Amino acid sequence: MMGETSLTFIIFLLAFIxxxxxxxxxxxxxxxxxxxxxxxxxxxxxxxxxxSFLHGTIxxxxxxxxxxxxxxxxGVALGAAISQSRVLERTLGTLMLGVQTLPSICWLxxxxxxxxxxxKAIIFVVVAGAVGSITMAISAGISNVPPIYINxxxxxxxxxxxxxxxxxxxxxxxxxxxxxxxxxxxxxxxxMAGELLYVSAxxxxxxxMGRELNDINQVVAVMIVIMSIGFLxxxxxxxxxxxxxxxxxxxxxxxx
Amino acid sequence: xxxxxxxGSRPQGMMAEIEIRDxxxxxxxxxxxxxxxxxxxxxxxxxxxxxxxGPSGCGKSxxxxxxxxxxxxxxxxxxxxGREVSEPGPDRVVMFxxxxxxxxxxxxxxxxxxxxxxxxxxxERRRVALKYLNLVNxxxxxxxxxxxxxxxxxxxxxxxxxxxxxxxxxxxxxPFAALDAxxxxxxxxxxxxxxxxxxxxxxxxxxNVSEAVCLGDRVVLFTYRPGRVKKEFRVxxxxxxxxxxxxxxxxxxxxxxxxxxxEFERYMAEALHDGRN
Ligand SMILES: Nc1ncnc2c1ncn2[C@@H]1O[C@H](COP(=O)(O)OP(=O)(O)O)[C@@H](O)[C@H]1O
Ligand SMILES: [Mg+2]
Numbered sequence: 001m002m003g004e005t006s007l008t009f010i011i012f013l014l015a016f017i018x019x020x021x022x023x024x025x026x027x028x029x030x031x032x033x034x035x036x037x038x039x040x041x042x043x044x045x046x047x048x049x050x051x052s053f054l055h056g057t058i059x060x061x062x063x064x065x066x067x068x069x070x071x072x073x074x075g076v077a078l079g080a081a082i083s084q085s086r087v088l089e090r091t092l093g094t095l096m097l098g099v100q101t102l103p104s105i106c107w108l109x110x111x112x113x114x115x116x117x118x119x120k121a122i123i124f125v126v127v128a129g130a131v132g133s134i135t136m137a138i139s140a141g142i143s144n145v146p147p148i149y150i151n152x153x154x155x156x157x158x159x160x161x162x163x164x165x166x167x168x169x170x171x172x173x174x175x176x177x178x179x180x181x182x183x184x185x186x187x188x189x190x191x192m193a194g195e196l197l198y199v200s201a202x203x204x205x206x207x208x209m210g211r212e213l214n215d216i217n218q219v220v221a222v223m224i225v226i227m228s229i230g231f232l233x234x235x236x237x238x239x240x241x242x243x244x245x246x247x248x249x250x251x252x253x254x255x256x
Numbered sequence: 257x258x259x260x261x262x263x264g265s266r267p268q269g270m271m272a273e274i275e276i277r278d279x280x281x282x283x284x285x286x287x288x289x290x291x292x293x294x295x296x297x298x299x300x301x302x303x304x305x306x307x308x309x310g311p312s313g314c315g316k317s318x319x320x321x322x323x324x325x326x327x328x329x330x331x332x333x334x335x336x337x338g339r340e341v342s343e344p345g346p347d348r349v350v351m352f353x354x355x356x357x358x359x360x361x362x363x364x365x366x367x368x369x370x371x372x373x374x375x376x377x378x379x380e381r382r383r384v385a386l387k388y389l390n391l392v393n394x395x396x397x398x399x400x401x402x403x404x405x406x407x408x409x410x411x412x413x414x415x416x417x418x419x420x421x422x423x424x425x426x427x428x429x430x431p432f433a434a435l436d437a438x439x440x441x442x443x444x445x446x447x448x449x450x451x452x453x454x455x456x457x458x459x460x461x462x463x464n465v466s467e468a469v470c471l472g473d474r475v476v477l478f479t480y481r482p483g484r485v486k487k488e489f490r491v492x493x494x495x496x497x498x499x500x501x502x503x504x505x506x507x508x509x510x511x512x513x514x515x516x517x518x519e520f521e522r523y524m525a526e527a528l529h530d531g532r533n
Contacts, residue, residue: 157374
């Protein structure tokens with residue numbers, strides 16, 4: 001089934017590129033407005049060859065790793081605390097919901113005032129982008145564990161830490177994993193926004209540089225790189241984990 | 257493996273294993289209080305198979321949950337083996353109606369769960385779990401996840417999970433209510449056979465009168481909301497009993513159903529009366 005989906009997509013992609021090429025060849029727009037796939041491909045190869053894409057990718061992923069890691073850490077701690085306390089849920093929980101409506105890039109000016117024009121400011125924006133949805137998912141996952149699981153476990157002698165680690169945590173895992181995946185995609189969007197606004201090493205900077213040099217081929221090539229990385233990590237890593245968990249937990253019917 | 261029983265008699269001359277004394281329970285609702293149990297007193301002998309039967313909402317699950325130590329009564333006490341119940345304990349295991357099995361564990365891991373909580377080491381855990389998986393005839397499904405099993409198979413795993421704890425007291429809350437009639441009949445026979453071997457004290461709660469009569473040494477009938485003890489029936493008949501086609505059991509069943517009808521009319525009359533005021 002997976003193979004069939006991929007095949008359909010590859011055929012679509014090839015058709016899309018051919019169409020793109022035909023439109024570019026038709027010369028309706030000048031090539032600095034509407035680049036041809038061949039030129040974009042050569043910009044891509046050039047970027048790969050001079051390792052600028054590699055370094056940009058590494059710089060961006062490094063920030064993601066730190067920012068997302070911190071967000072998971074804070075989100076798990078906050079979410080667990082909120083799930084355990086009515087008061088925290090009504091105060092901190094509600095505040096988190098409010099703060100979540102703020103696009104995370106709006107934190108950048110504040111972050112720059114706090115940390116200066118450096119990596120810390122961008123990482124802060126990444127954390128701000130991801131922490132809300134992770135916190136909410138962890139807290140919802142824990143609060144929504146069916147009471148019957150907890151009662152059953154308690155009558156079998158589970159309490160305290162063993163009750164949490166052997167029952168509450170696994171029961172909440174599917175919700176937690178979804179929240180963490182969503183947190184990742186928010187973090188990735190926040191990072192790109194941050195890198196575009198505040199230029200320093202990274203994929204966002206390569207994109208911005210392309211614009212400054214009026215090099216539309218580079219702009220489109222970098223866009224493709226950003227999309228591919230986002231797609232690979234989100235789809236292949238997170239969605240795979242999520243679906244594995246859901247399947248094992250019996251939350252999805254087996255497709256045939 | 258304690259005591260082999262050939263007939264329905266219970267062992268005599270022992271002090272009550274479970275003493276439920278004047279238990280009251282109410283729930284606070286948005287629009288006032290709901291009285292679920294009013295002055296329940298029941299004594300259960302060691303090794304007795306007691307059935308509690310009553311209409312839905314009469315407080316059967318609430319009472320089991322109080323005996324299990326999951327819920328506290330407003331008033332009254334429950335003593336099991338001479339000790340007052342204040343929290344859940346592995347001497348009293350509950351088997352629930354809906355599957356309370358853990359979907360992230362396989363059948364065998366579910367059965368091992370309680371033993372793991374007790375601190376039994378891995379090899380021994382596996383040995384005991386396999387023994388009970390065999391007892392419920394599910395050895396082929398050792399490594400299946402719960403969602404891969406049918407409703408009847410799930411309840412088999414749940415039964416094995418409860419039995420594997422080897423509790424003094426087994427509390428069963430309508431465990432077969434969701435099953436089809438054939439599986440239920442099968443379960444009735446098997447449960448009696450198992451109980452005759454293990455000699456556990458069982459409190460089995462159901463709204464199904466013929467099920468209660470088939471299984472119980474004694475059947476306690478509850479009133480409609482709030483739950484009170486209405487009447488008690490002793491069932492003496494050799495085991496394992498079939499739940500259908502036994503004239504003597506059918507006679508007891510229809511007597512209880514008669515009581516229930518009277519009780520139902522009383523309840524409806526009261527409800528009507530309250531409605532008029
Ligand atoms: N946690 C609860 N909160 C409020 N009301 C409850 C709660 N548990 C049970 N009840 C109410 O108490 C009554 C008895 O419930 P229950 O013990 O589940 O009855 P049964 O198991 O006999 O069907 C019902 O009216 C039910 O709605
Ligand atoms: Mg019930």
